Amino acid sequence: MPVIGIIGGSGLYAVDGLQGATWQAHDTPWGAPSDDLLHGTLDGVDMVFLPRHGRGHIHTPSSVPYRANVAAMKAAGVTHLVSVSATGSFRDAMAPGDFVIVDQFIDRTHLRPKTFFDTGLVAHVSVAHPTCPDLSAACVRAARAAGATVHDGGTYLAMEGPQFSTLAESRLYRSWGCDVIGMTNMPEAKLAREAELHYASVAMVTDYDSWHPDHGQVQITDILETLHGNIGRAAAMVAALPGLVADGPCAEGCDHALDHAVMTAPDARDPDLVARLRTIAGRVL
Ligand SMILES: CSC[C@H]1O[C@H](OP(=O)(O)O)[C@H](O)[C@@H]1O
Ligand SMILES: Nc1ncnc2[nH]cnc12
Numbered sequence: 001m002p003v004i005g006i007i008g009g010s011g012l013y014a015v016d017g018l019q020g021a022t023w024q025a026h027d028t029p030w031g032a033p034s035d036d037l038l039h040g041t042l043d044g045v046d047m048v049f050l051p052r053h054g055r056g057h058i059h060t061p062s063s064v065p066y067r068a069n070v071a072a073m074k075a076a077g078v079t080h081l082v083s084v085s086a087t088g089s090f091r092d093a094m095a096p097g098d099f100v101i102v103d104q105f106i107d108r109t110h111l112r113p114k115t116f117f118d119t120g121l122v123a124h125v126s127v128a129h130p131t132c133p134d135l136s137a138a139c140v141r142a143a144r145a146a147g148a149t150v151h152d153g154g155t156y157l158a159m160e161g162p163q164f165s166t167l168a169e170s171r172l173y174r175s176w177g178c179d180v181i182g183m184t185n186m187p188e189a190k191l192a193r194e195a196e197l198h199y200a201s202v203a204m205v206t207d208y209d210s211w212h213p214d215h216g217q218v219q220i221t222d223i224l225e226t227l228h229g230n231i232g233r234a235a236a237m238v239a240a241l242p243g244l245v246a247d248g249p250c251a252e253g254c255d256h257a258l259d260h261a262v263m264t265a266p267d268a269r270d271p272d273l274v275a276r277l278r279t280i281a282g283r284v285l
Helices: 066-075 133-145 167-175 185-194 220-243 271-276 278-284
Strands: 003-008 019-024 037-042 045-051 080-089 099-102 104-107 150-152 155-158 180-182 198-207
Touching: 003 066, 003 220, 037 220, 045 066, 066 185, 066 278, 080 133, 080 185, 080 220, 099 133, 099 155, 104 185, 133 150, 133 198, 133 220, 155 185, 180 198, 185 198, 198 220, 271 278
Parallel strands: 003 045, 003 080, 080 198, 099 150, 104 155, 155 180
Antiparallel strands: 019 037, 037 045, 080 180, 099 198
C-alpha cells in the first residue's frame, strides 16, 4: 500500500477528513521539521500531512527546514510525496485559480542546504526528470476531479525570496520559458529524489507575478484572496488521491534513484554520516 505525504504550502495548514487524525512530533538528524506531522487515513490509505511553513506560517521560504521535512516524511513511511504550492504565472493561459502539475524546475535558490549527503559520503542522483510521472498523472486526475482547470506540465522557477521578483527578473524568467514561479519547491524536489520518494508538485496559480501589462504588480492581498477561493479545490484534490495513487515502481524509477549514485568507497565512508543517512539511503548503504 502507498503512504501518501502532503506538504501544504501557503494557505494550506491542515487537511480535513482524515480518520484517526493525530498531530505527532518528529525529530530527524537534520533537526525538527516545520511542524508536527498530521497522521491519519483516508479511504483506507495512510496519509501524512505537513504544513511547509508551520501552522501560523512561521517559516520564510529560506528558513523552511527542507531536509528535516523530507526526512521526517521518509521516516514516517511516506512513499509518495505531493507538494501543494502557491505560485505566480508567466502565461496568460495559466490564470489565477488554475492548477499546474509541474514537471520541470529551474533552481535559482542559493541560501539552502540542497543535499542529505556530505563529506565522507558523496552521492549524485539524476534530477533530469525531477517529478514522478505516475504520481503527477494521479494529481492531474485528482485535480480535475476536484473541478480545477488543470495544466498538465509546466516549468517552475524557484527563487530565493522572500521579496517578489523585479519586473526585469519576471520578464527574464518568462523569456526562459518558465511557466510559474515560487519560492519553495527547491531543494524540496531534489531532496525527495535523494530520499527515493515519488514526488509531484501541484502549483496553484495565485497571480501573474509582475510582468503582465494588464495586471498590477503582485500583491499579497490578491494572493490570499485567490488562495482562499482555491482551498476547497485543493482539499478535494487531496481527498481524491487515495483512489488514484498506485503502489510500487514508476516509469522514472524514483524508488531506486540511489542505485549507482554513491561515489564514496565503502572503506572511505564516514561512519557517523552513514548512520545519519540510514533512513534516507539505508537501502544502498
Ligand atoms: C504567500 S505568497 C509567497 C509564498 O507562497 C508560496 O509558498 P508555498 O510554495 O509554500 O505555497 C511561495 O513559494 C512563497 O513562499
Ligand atoms: N509571484 C510569485 N512569486 C513567487 N512566489 C509566489 N507565490 C505566489 N505568487 C508568487
